Amino acid sequence: MKIVLAPIQSYTHTFYRYAHAKVFNSFDKYYTPFFEENSNNSWKPALLPELNRELNLQAPLVPQIVTNTPEFLIHSVRKFAELGFNEINLNMGCPFPMLLKRKKGAGLIQEPKLVEEILNSFFKQTSITGLSIKMRLGVNNSDEWEKIIPVLNDFPVAEVIVHPRTAKQNYGGVVNWDEFEKLSERCSHPVTGNGDINSRQDYISLQNRFPHISSWMIGRGALADPFLPDSIKGVKYSEDERRELFVKFHEVYLQTVNNSFPVWNHAFNYMRSFWYYPLQKAENGQRLYKKLKKYLIREEYIVWSNEMLI
Numbered sequence: 605m606k607i608v609l610a611p612i613q614s615y616t617h618t619f620y621r622y623a624h625a626k627v628f629n630s631f632d633k634y635y636t637p638f639f640e641e642n643s644n645n646s647w648k649p650a651l652l653p654e655l656n657r658e659l660n661l662q663a664p665l666v667p668q669i670v671t672n673t674p675e676f677l678i679h680s681v682r683k684f685a686e687l688g689f690n691e692i693n694l695n696m697g698c699p700f701p702m703l704l705k706r707k708k709g710a711g712l713i714q715e716p717k718l719v720e721e722i723l724n725s726f727f728k729q730t731s732i733t734g735l736s737i738k739m740r741l742g743v744n745n746s747d748e749w750e751k752i753i754p755v756l757n758d759f760p761v762a763e764v765i766v767h768p769r770t771a772k773q774n775y776g777g778v779v780n781w782d783e784f785e786k787l788s789e790r791c792s793h794p795v796t797g798n799g800d801i802n803s804r805q806d807y808i809s810l811q812n813r814f815p816h817i818s819s820w821m822i823g824r825g826a827l828a829d830p831f832l833p834d835s836i837k838g839v840k841y842s843e844d845e846r847r848e849l850f851v852k853f854h855e856v857y858l859q860t861v862n863n864s865f866p867v868w869n870h871a872f873n874y875m876r877s878f879w880y881y882p883l884q885k886a887e888n889g890q891r892l893y894k895k896l897k898k899y900l901i902r903e904e905y906i907v908w909s910n911e912m913l914i
């Protein structure tokens with residue numbers, strides 16, 4: 605059984621992944637938030653420090669891209685290979701309207717011909733077979749995947765990660781595990797399940813329902829509770845150990861961010877994102893986050909975080 609960290613733009617960046625891996629080492633795989641093409645086949649955001657090898661040593665890392673052209677996919681995979689990455693993930697799930705309009709992200713789900721063209725060129729022109737897909741059920745309806753899965757089945761896709769919502773649902777509403785079941789039975793590639801796994805119990809229920817699924821992706825649940833992958837795997841910590849590990853996690857994260865961003869204003873944005881999800885769950889979390897929402901100079905932040913870490 606594998607537990608993998610979901611890509612979450614602005615949260616599961618290289619500094620977060622590095623600190624989590626260093627302290628907990630409990631994810632089996634990581635995905636970068638997506639890179640999108642700028643004009644001239646360059647990347648938005650920049651590849652570095654996202655793909656800095658030294659910050660990504662612990663577990664396999666798969667770069668993700670958003671595109672609707674075979675050219676950019678192939679260009680990217682070659683560039684990633686130069687940096688030592690042999691797998692790439694194509695985003696077919698992002699619900700941003702700007703992307704949908706341009707037949708990108710989840711927009712690709714409604715374009716089986718285009719997807720066929722992209723995959724055809726990709727597998728003809730590259731020797732790298734490590735291409736995985738991350739997708740939703742559809743844009744407006746939860747059965748739109750029925751037109752795409754047969755296309756994916758025709759190619760040696762490594763894995764299909766499914767977040768069983770429609771793009772219209774964005775990140776809320778109910779996760780449709782019934783439709784996931786149908787999809788996973790029709791898909792001839794290994795399937796990873798993803799969506800609203802917020803506790804060990806959520807995981808156990810899903811694993812009992814889908815014994816044929818051996819890989820689960822977790823995003824917001826793990827950001828809110830960095831112990832979640834350990835807890836799913838049955839690793840238990842005492843209260844003291846938990847406090848100690850969390851302090852260490854924060855310390856490594858802060859240090860790593862500081863090394864890359866000596867200017868505090870930049871570093872502070874990263875500290876804000878570190879606390880956003882944990883404080884959503886915490887008692888008085890909204891009130892505590894309010895202070896961070898404004899701005900704290902470095903010294904104020906140290907006082908604030910010391911209080912949090914007691």
Ligand SMILES: Cc1cc2nc3c(=O)[nH]c(=O)nc-3n(C[C@H](O)[C@H](O)[C@H](O)COP(=O)(O)O)c2cc1C
Nearest residue numbers: 610611612613637638738767799800801822823824
């Ligand atoms: C703020 C935010 C940013 C996200 N960025 C990405 C992204 O860059 N690429 C991607 O494939 N999914 C992205 N996702 C979707 C997550 O990877 C995941 O599929 C979704 O949050 C459901 O899983 P969860 O309930 O475990 O968080 C994002 C989600 C959120 C909330």
